[in-house]
Amino acid sequence: MQYLIKRQHTDKHNLNFYQSIVMPVKQFFLKIFLPFVLLLFCSNAFAQDYQKITTRIDSLVNIGLPKSALAEVGKMDQLARIHKNTAMQVKATIYRMTFQSYLEENSLVVIIDTLRSDIKNSVFPVKPVLQSILANMYFQYYLQNRWQFSQRTHLVSPYDDFMLWDLQTIFNQISHQYDLSLQDEKLLQATPVDILDGVLAGNKNNRYLRPTLYDLLLHRALDFFLADESSTIKPKQPFKLNNPDFFSDASNFAQLKITTTDTASTIYKGLKYLQQGTRFHLQKPNEEALADLDIRRLEFLRYKSTANNRDALYLSALQRIITNVKNKPISTDAIYLQGKYYQQRDSLVTAIQFFKSATKAFPESVGGINSFVAIRQIEERSLSAVVEQVYSPDKPLLARINYHNLTGARVFIYKLSSSQNDQINGYEKNYYNNNLYKPADILKFFDKLSPVQQMELKLPNPMDYRTHGAEFKINALTAGNYGILIKNTDNDTTLMHFGRFNVSHLAYASRVNADGHIQFTVTDRETGIPLHGVSIYVNGLRKKNGNKYGESEQIAETGTTNDEGSFITQKVEGGGFSVELRLKNDVLKQ
Numbered sequence: 001m002q003y004l005i006k007r008q009h010t011d012k013h014n015l016n017f018y019q020s021i022v023m024p025v026k027q028f029f030l031k032i033f034l035p036f037v038l039l040l041f042c043s044n045a046f047a048q049d050y051q052k053i054t055t056r057i058d059s060l061v062n063i064g065l066p067k068s069a070l071a072e073v074g075k076m077d078q079l080a081r082i083h084k085n086t087a088m089q090v091k092a093t094i095y096r097m098t099f100q101s102y103l104e105e106n107s108l109v110v111i112i113d114t115l116r117s118d119i120k121n122s123v124f125p126v127k128p129v130l131q132s133i134l135a136n137m138y139f140q141y142y143l144q145n146r147w148q149f150s151q152r153t154h155l156v157s158p159y160d161d162f163m164l165w166d167l168q169t170i171f172n173q174i175s176h177q178y179d180l181s182l183q184d185e186k187l188l189q190a191t192p193v194d195i196l197d198g199v200l201a202g203n204k205n206n207r208y209l210r211p212t213l214y215d216l217l218l219h220r221a222l223d224f225f226l227a228d229e230s231s232t233i234k235p236k237q238p239f240k241l242n243n244p245d246f247f248s249d250a251s252n253f254a255q256l257k258i259t260t261t262d263t264a265s266t267i268y269k270g271l272k273y274l275q276q277g278t279r280f281h282l283q284k285p286n287e288e289a290l291a292d293l294d295i296r297r298l299e300f301l302r303y304k305s306t307a308n309n310r311d312a313l314y315l316s317a318l319q320r321i322i323t324n325v326k327n328k329p330i331s332t333d334a335i336y337l338q339g340k341y342y343q344q345r346d347s348l349v350t351a352i353q354f355f356k357s358a359t360k361a362f363p364e365s366v367g368g369i370n371s372f373v374a375i376r377q378i379e380e381r382s383l384s385a386v387v388e389q390v391y392s393p394d395k396p397l398l399a400r401i402n403y404h405n406l407t408g409a410r411v412f413i414y415k416l417s418s419s420q421n422d423q424i425n426g427y428e429k430n431y432y433n434n435n436l437y438k439p440a441d442i443l444k445f446f447d448k449l450s451p452v453q454q455m456e457l458k459l460p461n462p463m464d465y466r467t468h469g470a471e472f473k474i475n476a477l478t479a480g481n482y483g484i485l486i487k488n489t490d491n492d493t494t495l496m497h498f499g500r501f502n503v504s505h506l507a508y509a510s511r512v513n514a515d516g517h518i519q520f521t522v523t524d525r526e527t528g529i530p531l532h533g534v535s536i537y538v539n540g541l542r543k544k545n546g547n548k549y550g551e552s553e554q555i556a557e558t559g560t561t562n563d564e565g566s567f568i569t570q571k572v573e574g575g576g577f578s579v580e581l582r583l584k585n586d587v588l589k590q
Contacts, residue, residue, distance in 0.1 A: 049079060050076065050079070050080075050085075050088055053072055053075055053076045053079070054076070056069075056072050057069050057072045057073065057076075057095070060072065066098075066099040066102040066103055067099070067103055069095075069099055070095075070096065070099040070100070070103065073092050073095045073096050073099065074092075074096075076088060076091070076092045076095070077089060077092035077093070077096070080092055086125050086126050086129075086195050086196060087195070087196050087197060087198040087199045088198070089122070089126045090126060090129050090130070090196065090199050091198070091199050093115065093118055093130060093133070094133075094199075096111075096114065097111045097114075097115065100114065108141070108163075109161075109163070111137075112134070112137065112162060115130060115133065115134050115137070116134070118130055119131055119134065124184060124187055125187075125188070125191050125195060125213055128180070128181040128182070128183075128184060128188065128213070128217055129181070129196070129213075129217070131177050131178075131180045131181040132177070132178065132181040132217050132220050132221070134177050135173075135174050135175075135177035135178045135181065135220075135221070135224065136220065136223075136224075138162065138170060138173055138174045138177065139174050139224055139229075141162070141163075141170075142170050142171075142174070142229070143229065146229075149165070149166065149167045149170055150167055152164075152165075152166035152167065153166060154166045154167070154168045154169070155169070171266065172264075174224055175224070175225075175264075175266060175269065178220070178221040178224060178225070181217050181220075181221065182214070182217055182218060182221060182273070185214065185276070188212060188213045188214035188217060189212050189214040189280055189284070190212070191212055191213040191214070192211065192212060192213070193207060193210050193211060193212055193213055193215065193216050194207070195213060196213070196216075206366070208286075208288060208289065209288060209289050209292045209330070210289070211286060211289055214277075214280065215277070215289060218273060218276075218277050219296075221273060222270055222273060222274070222296065224266065225266045225267065225269050225270030225273060226266075226267065226270040226296075226300045227266075235262050235264070235265070237261050237262060238262050238265065239260040239262040239265035239267055239268040240260075240306060241267065241301065241304050241305045241306055241307075242305070242306045242307055243256075243258075243307065244307045244308075244309065244313055246271070246297075246301055246305060246307075247298065247301060247305070247307070247310075247313035247314065247316070247317045248317075249294075249317075249320055250278050250281075250282060250290055250293075250294055251282060253274075253275065253278060253294075253297070254275050254278040254279045254282055256275070258271055258272065258275070267304070270300075274293065274296075274297050277293050278290065278293060278294070278297075281293065287324070287325050287328060287330075288325060288328050288329070288330040291321050291324065291325045291328070291330045291331075291333075291334070292330055292333070294317075294321055295318075295321065295330075295333055295334055295337065298314055298317050298318060298321075298337075299337065301313075301314065302314045302341075311341075314341070315338065315341065318334045318335075318337055318338050319334075319338070321334045322334045322335060322338075329362040329364075329365035329366075329367070329368075330365075330367075331361065331362070331367070332358040332361055332362045332365045332366070332367025332368045332371065333365075333366060333367040334367070335354050335355075335357055335358040335361070335367055335371070336354070336355065336358050336367040336370050336371050336374070338354045339351045339352070339353075339354030339355040339358070339371060339374060340374070342354065343374065343378070346466065348378050348464060348465035348466060349463075349464055349465065351374070351378065352374075352375060352378050352379075352465065354371070355371035355372075355374045355375045355378075356371070356375065357371075358370075358371035359371045359372050359375065378465050379405060379465065380404065380405065381403075381404055381405045381406055381488070381492075381495055382402075382403065382404040382405075382406075382467070382495070383401060383402065383403045383404070383406060383409055383486060383488065383495055383496075383497055384401070384402045384403075384486075384497045385399060385400065385401050385402070385484060385486050385497045385499055386399065386400040386401075386402070387399045387400075387484055387499050387501045388501060389501060389502065389590075390501065390502045390503070390504055390507070390525070390588065390590075391477070391501060391502070391503050391504075392503070392504075392505070392525050392526055393476070393477060393478055393479045393503045393504065393505060393586075394476050394477075394478065395476050396473050396474065396475060396476055397473070397474035397475075397476070397477065397503075398471055398472075398473060398474075399471070399472055399473075399474055399484070400469055400470070400471050400472070401457065401459070401469065401470055401471075401472060401486060402467060402468070402469045403459055403467070403468060403469070403470075404465075404466070404467045404468070405461070405465065406459055406461065406488060406489075406495075407458070407459055407461045407489075408456065408457060408458055408459055408488075408489040409456075409457045409459060409486050409487065409488060409489060410454065410455070410456050410457070410486070410487050410488075410489060411453075411454065411455050411456075411457060411472065411474075411484065411485075411486050412446070412451040412453075412454045412484070412485040412486075412487075413451055413452055413453040413454070413474060413477070413482060413483075413484055414446060414449050414450075414451050414452065414482065414483045414484075414485070415452050415477075415480050415481070415482055416480070416481040416482060416483055416500075417481075418481070418587075420449075420481075421481045421500075421589075423445070424442075424445070424483065424500065427441055427442065427445070440493060442485070442496075442498050443485075443493060443496070446483070446485055452477070452482075453474060453475055453477075455472070456489070457470070457472055477503045478503065479503050479504050479505065479585060479586040479587070480502075480503055480587075481500065481502055481587075481589075482500065482501050482502070482503060483498065483499070483500050484497075484498070484499050484500070484501065485497075485498050486498075502588055502589070502590075504525065504581075504586055504587070504588040505524055505525050505526070505583070505586050506522060506523075506524075506525060506531070506534065506581045506583060506586055506588040507522070507523050507524070507525040507588075508520050508521060508522045508523070508579070508581060508588075509521050509523075510579075512573075512574035513568065516573040516574050517568055517569045517570065517572070517573060517574075518538070518540070518568070518569045518572055518573070518574060518577065519566060519567070519568045519569075520536060520538075520561070520566065520567045520568075520569075520579070521564075521565050521566050522534045522536070522561045522565045522566075522567070522581060523565055529565075530561075530563075530564050530565025530566070531561060531565045531583065532561055532562065532563050532564075532565060533560055533561065533583070534560065534561040534565070534567075534581055534582065534583045535558070535559075535560055535581070535582040535583070536558065536559050536560065536561065536567050536579065536580070536581055536582075537556065537557075537558050537579065537580040537582075538556065538557055538558075538559075538569055538572050538577055538578070538579050539554070539555075539556045539572075539577060539578045539579075540554075540555065540556075540569075540572035540573070540575060540576065540577030540578070541553065541554060541555065541572065541573060541575045541576065541577070542555050542571055542572060542573045543573065552573075552575070555571050555572055556571075556572070557569055557570065557571045557572055578590065
């Protein structure tokens with residue numbers, strides 16, 4: 001169960017309740033459920049009786065006996081009910097869902113039915129937690145089957161089988177279960193979240209942002225009500241988020257009268273729940289929990305509000321939160337969002353000022369850690385180059401370097417023999433097929449060669465943290481294969497770019513004729529005059545003789561261009577091919 005919202009890059013702030021997500025495939029449980037189960041049962045906070053049971057469950061899981069483990073889960077559930085141990089009852093339920101996924105042919109139906117039964121037989125505080133889990137299971141099932149739901153006609157009397165529900169029904173049921181999970185508002189608000197200790201996972205130091213069971217279940221419900229998915233259904237007069245007062249401070253927002261004819265709108269209900277949570281934390285002051293709830297509201301409104309001055313309202317509201325809780329770690333969450341706003345608008349100098357402010361104020365806070373990551377990203381250095389595939393010989397060449405946070409670079413041009421070119425092809429083949437070679441391999445290769453040209457580029461850097469580009473000249477080269485290596489001036493091997501290009505008088509065009517064979521026309525690259533007597537080697541495909549299924553085989557052929565610079569293959573047919581052109585010492589491979 002999600003404990004804190006996921007606006008952070010770091011997971012330090014995310015205290016996860018065991019994932020209550022069920023999908024109609026066993027692979028989901030193998031990859032998601034079981035690892036969490038094993039993690040949660042590493043706690044040594046259980047009573048001795050529970051420890052004995054969990055030890056047996058662990059042992060049975062490790063040797064692949066889910067049926068036997070399920071029997072032990074039944075014992076745990078029975079013991080937890082006797083002791084009224086909320087955490088163990090919830091854990092037993094989640095365990096049961098996991099093992100049923102292994103044992104039942106139609107596991108999702110069985111899991112849902114069992115969970116419904118558990119809800120009927122449970123009382124507070126277990127019941128609202130299970131209702132929240134059921135709502136989330138329905139939502140996750142919808143997410144996995146969006147298309148099927150969207151194609152179904154709404155029925156006034158829907159099927160009992162949730163797999164046959166239409167879009168309106170599944171959303172109604174999800175909303176209903178979340179409503180049920182929050183209906184005992186006062187009891188939930190009076191129940192510390194630590195009642196689920198042993199089920200909650202993550203950093204306990206951050207639980208102050210979800211101090212009560214109400215807070216935990218509220219934020220889980222908001223995950224649905226404020227989600228993009230929940231607005232899929234479009235009524236004739238949908239609820240509109242055009243009121244600028246939605247951005248107001250907590251006190252004013254809590255008392256704001258929100259009206260609409262679209263009372264079934266999940267976004268409308270989400271705002272109403274935000275108001276309810278805000279009123280709770282205003283009455284029982286918890287500055288940081290309140291600020292965290294306000295930040296969630298503002299993040300939602302930033303992207304969904306249709307108010308004319310949305311951005312200004314958003315930034316002003318964030319600043320208000322920062323002022324109110326400036327001496328609290330939660331303030332850095334708002335500062336981080338300010339920086340993120342400007343970062344997304346490419347105002348990186350402004351953005352980094354906000355990020356540095358957050359890291360200075362509370363470096364170990366979530367906002368501080370996220371800001372530190374953002375600073376690293378903005379200040380990261382990079383370089384790359386753009387060269388044409390083929391240049392004309394004996395003329396200056398133009399290339400381009402793209403760079404980020406650099407002031408200089410070194411450029412090296414190497415002429416490559418045919419064997420050296422093939423060696424680099426081998427490096428690249430290993431890279432694309434097996435991801436084997438590293439930049440050091442290329443550097444080691446070129447260390448053995450002498451460059452035919454080298455230069456040092458001074459790059460303008462306005463210190464705006466943006467990516468910039470500059471063109472540079474390469475002096476005229478003779479025909480041949482070439483490699484270009486660009487390195488940072490401090491020889492950082494992680495900052496390099498390698499590319500290859502050809503220098504040749506030769507150029508060609510190709511087309512597939514009606515009979516499937518390929519016609520090549522070879523010309524002078526500068527003048528366009530057709531070239532006679534150019535040797536050509538083509539490697540490609542042709543259909544196997546008599547093969548009615550159109551299977552092809554690899555084949556090669558050679559020839560020479562005629563007076564019109566033309567050559568038509570007799571064996572190789574249309575499709576992928578490679579070609580090599582040769583005229584005296586001028587060779588072009590493509």
